[in-house]
Amino acid sequence: MSFPxxxxxxxxxxxxxxxxxxxxxxxxxxxxxxxxxxxxxNQLGTEMIVTKxxxxxxxxxxxxxxxxxxxxxxxxxxxxxxxxxxxxxYAFHSSAWLVAGKADPATPxxxxxxxxxxxxxxxxxxxxxxxDKLKLTNNLMDDNGHIxxxxxxxxxxxxxxxxxxxxxxxxxxxxxxxxxxVFTETQFTAVTAYQNHRITxxxxxxxxxxxxxxxxxxxxxxxxxxxxx
Amino acid sequence: MSFPxxxxxxxxxxxxxxxxxxxxxxxxxxxxxxxxxxxxxNQLGTEMIVTKxxxxxxxxxxxxxxxxxxxxxxxxxxxxxxxxxxxxxYAFHSSAWLVAGKADPATPxxxxxxxxxxxxxxxxxxxxxxxDKLKLTNNLMDDNGHIxxxxxxxxxxxxxxxxxxxxxxxxxxxxxxxxxxVFTETQFTAVTAYQNHRITxxxxxxxxxxxxxxxxxxxxxxxxxxxxx
DNA sequence: TTCTTGTCACCTAGGTGTTAATAT
DNA sequence: ATATTAACACCTAGGTGACAAGAA
Numbered sequence: 307m308s309f310p311x312x313x314x315x316x317x318x319x320x321x322x323x324x325x326x327x328x329x330x331x332x333x334x335x336x337x338x339x340x341x342x343x344x345x346x347x348n349q350l351g352t353e354m355i356v357t358k359x360x361x362x363x364x365x366x367x368x369x370x371x372x373x374x375x376x377x378x379x380x381x382x383x384x385x386x387x388x389x390x391x392x393x394x395x396y397a398f399h400s401s402a403w404l405v406a407g408k409a410d411p412a413t414p415x416x417x418x419x420x421x422x423x424x425x426x427x428x429x430x431x432x433x434x435x436x437x438d439k440l441k442l443t444n445n446l447m448d449d450n451g452h453i454x455x456x457x458x459x460x461x462x463x464x465x466x467x468x469x470x471x472x473x474x475x476x477x478x479x480x481x482x483x484x485x486x487x488v489f490t491e492t493q494f495t496a497v498t499a500y501q502n503h504r505i506t507x508x509x510x511x512x513x514x515x516x517x518x519x520x521x522x523x524x525x526x527x528x529x530x531x532x533x534x535x
Numbered sequence: 536m537s538f539p540x541x542x543x544x545x546x547x548x549x550x551x552x553x554x555x556x557x558x559x560x561x562x563x564x565x566x567x568x569x570x571x572x573x574x575x576x577n578q579l580g581t582e583m584i585v586t587k588x589x590x591x592x593x594x595x596x597x598x599x600x601x602x603x604x605x606x607x608x609x610x611x612x613x614x615x616x617x618x619x620x621x622x623x624x625y626a627f628h629s630s631a632w633l634v635a636g637k638a639d640p641a642t643p644x645x646x647x648x649x650x651x652x653x654x655x656x657x658x659x660x661x662x663x664x665x666x667d668k669l670k671l672t673n674n675l676m677d678d679n680g681h682i683x684x685x686x687x688x689x690x691x692x693x694x695x696x697x698x699x700x701x702x703x704x705x706x707x708x709x710x711x712x713x714x715x716x717v718f719t720e721t722q723f724t725a726v727t728a729y730q731n732h733r734i735t736x737x738x739x740x741x742x743x744x745x746x747x748x749x750x751x752x753x754x755x756x757x758x759x760x761x762x763x764x
Numbered sequence: 765t766t767c768t769t770g771t772c773a774c775c776t777a778g779g780t781g782t783t784a785a786t787a788t
Numbered sequence: 789a790t791a792t793t794a795a796c797a798c799c800t801a802g803g804t805g806a807c808a809a810g811a812a
Contacts, residue, residue, distance in 0.1 A: 355805090358769075362803070395766075444768085457767080498768050499805090506805070515803040518774035584781090587793075591779070624790075673792085686791075727792050728781090735781075744779040747798035 330375050330469040331485040339368035339434055343512060344491045351403060352494035353505045360441030360452040364513045367437040367463055367492060374427030379470035381423035382430065384437055385415065386453055389460040389493055396501035403495065406458065413446060413454040417466075424470045444498065455496040462493045559604050559698040560714040568597035568663055572741060573720045580632065581723035582734045589670030589681040593742045596666040596692055596721060603656030608699035610652035611659065613666055614644065615682055618689040618722055625730035632724070635687065642675060642683040646695075653699045673727065684725040691722045 338344065343365050344352075355361045367384065374380060388409065395406035418440045422429070443452040455461060469483040470476075476483070500506040510516045567573065572594050573581075584590045596613065603609060617638065624635035647669045651658070672681040684690060698712040699705075705712070729735040739745045 364804090510805070513804065514776060516775075516805060519805055593780090739781070742780065744800060745781060745798095746800080748781055 326482060327485060328469055328471075328479065328482045330378050331467055331483060333373040334467050334485055335372040336465060336467070336487045337370040337372070338489045338492070339370060340365050341491065344489070347505070347508060348491045348493070350504050350508060351502055352492075353497045353500055353502060354442055354494045355500070356442045356444040356455050356457055356496045356498060358443060358445045360443045360448070360450060362438060362441055363463075364509060367440070367465070368434050369465060369487075370434055371430050371467075374431055374467075375469075376426065376428035376431070378427050379424045379472075380427055380430060381468040381470055382420040382435060383417050383423065383466050383468065384420075384440060384453075385417045385464050385466070386455060386461045387464060388412070389462050392460070393456075394458050394460065394495060398501075401502065403501075409459060410456045413456055416451070416453050418451075418453055442496065444496070457496050457498045460493065460495050462488060462490070464488055555711060556714060557698055557700075557708065557711045559607050560696055560712060562602040563696050563714055564601040565694060565696070565716045566599040566601070567718045567721070568599060569594050570720065573718070576734070576737060577720045577722065579733050579737060580731055581721075582726045582729055582731060583671055583723045584729070585671045585673040585684055585686055585725045585727060587672060587674045589672045589677070589679060591667060591670055592692075593738060596669070596694070597663050598694060598716075599663055600660050600696075603660055603696075604698075605655065605657035605660070607656050608653045608701075609656055609659055610697040610699055611649040611664060612646050612652065612695050612697065613649075613669060613682075614646045614693050614695070615684060615690045616693060617641070618691050621689070622685075623687050623689065623724060627730075630731065632730075638688060639685045642685055645680070645682050647680075647682055671725065673725070686725050686727045689722065689724050691717060691719070693717055 347365065354363055391409040393406045393409055394403050396402075397404050418437065420435060420437060421439055422435075441450075441452040442455055443450075444455060444457050445452075446454060448454055465487040467485045467487070471479055471483050473479070495501075500509070510519045576594065583592055620638040621634050622636045622638055623632045625631070626633050647666065649664060649666060650668055651664075670679075670681040671684055672679075673684060673686050674681075675683060677683055694716045696714050696716070700708055700712050702708070724730075729738070739748045
């Protein structure tokens with residue numbers, strides 16, 4: 307891999323330190339689901355397709371949540387920050403990503419609220435939270451509320467837990483009422499078409515919707531048991 | 536039709552009078568969607584399939600809502616009450632429903648909360664509210680949260696709007712904080728297999744998922760334009 | 765060249781009535 | 789007889805990468 311691999315082995319990730327936090331959020335812990343699969347992709351250099359209409363991520367960003375106040379309301383959301391201010395291109399002959407210049411103008415910064423937001427802590431912790439409605443687009447004029455990214459640029463997904471403060475002047479406490487989580491193994495390059503053929507093969511082997519491109523079920527079986535067991 | 540037809544021509548239905556109501560709910564008005572289709576079914580004697588696994592209703596119960604407090608929280612739910620204490624059977628030769636005895640023991644009374652509950656009035660009023668996740672079953676042991684009904688019995692769907700009272704002692708005001716709506720044109724007989732062949736044909740003509748049983752697209756086109764225009 | 769777009773066959777996932785077999 | 793069940797073919801709805809054509 308060409309990119310610095312910042313993946314860590316810990317099961318849960320601490321929030322980035324940003325001053326004093328409300329105990330409603332400071333005690334929240336988050337665990338990334340399908341971590342072995344994310345790591346397999348990250349090792350190859352994850353690519354995510356962006357289309358005009360919007361494309362889901364694969365793997366899907368899914369988390370297990372612990373430590374919420376069961377009776378408090380929370381909103382869950384994601385955003386995506388540039389990993390650097392570079393534009394990349396893929397050198398097919400050497401199977402490596404190369405810097406192709408300075409980053410294009412930043413895209414409109416959007417956030418994706420999990421559609422179940424807001425909900426009680428008990429509800430969020432009951433089962434895995436899946437961001438399978440989140441879609442990525444390269445259309446700057448998108449009006450479907452999708453996340454807008456620049457193709458051939460690298461991004462880091464972020465996950466935010468926001469305590470919905472019932473106090474009238476809750477805006478004053480905005481900084482204390484949220485906690486952010488970053489899983490470095492989920493970083494990726496946005497692309498309009500896959501560049502690294504090994505990424506394509508791993509997507510085909512692991513995404514049920516791409517089953518039609520598998521040469522045999524055995525391929526996928528070997529691949530996935532190797533990753534997941 | 537054999538059943539007394541209590542359908543009315545009004546566009547919105549008033550709640551059943553049940554004492555003083557909180558203005559948060561007393562001003563709420565509800566409009567049944569696809570009313571002409573419901574009336575066409577009701578004229579024939581609507582039948583709804585119940586299965587062990589749970590079957591959706593068709594037509595789907597959908598409403599447009601007016602008069603909510605845009606900033607207040609509401610929960611929306613449905614339940615089903617027996618229309619009488621009789622059990623029916625269908626006489627194929629005369630194409631008529633006959634009383635076949637007294638009702639079977641009542642099924643566990645369940646309610647179905649719209650999955651978006653609770654939500655702000657503004658959210659509910661933004662677009663048509665559809666109960667397309669609601670399923671009917673005849674399995675008394677059902678643990679999927681579906682509505683349990685007795686086959687060959689008649690039911691009246693009810694729709695309830697509940698204001699989620701933020702007060703600590705909200706339980707005290709339960710009676711004032713909800714309003715119920717009954718659309719008589721949505722009443723039906725629960726069945727495990729369709730009895731009236733004309734109901735079957737109308738389902739096939741109007742339900743997109745039953746398209747495979749249409750002899751020609753024209754049949755459906757004639758049928759639906761007749762009903763809906 | 766390099767990157768993007770639109771169309772397509774092939775999937776997943778699940779909602780239909782039909783039908784034959786079974787239960788009561 | 790009458791009512792219920794389970795398997796099934798045929799749909800809707802929408803998520804895949806492949807591919808050819810187009811754009812920069």
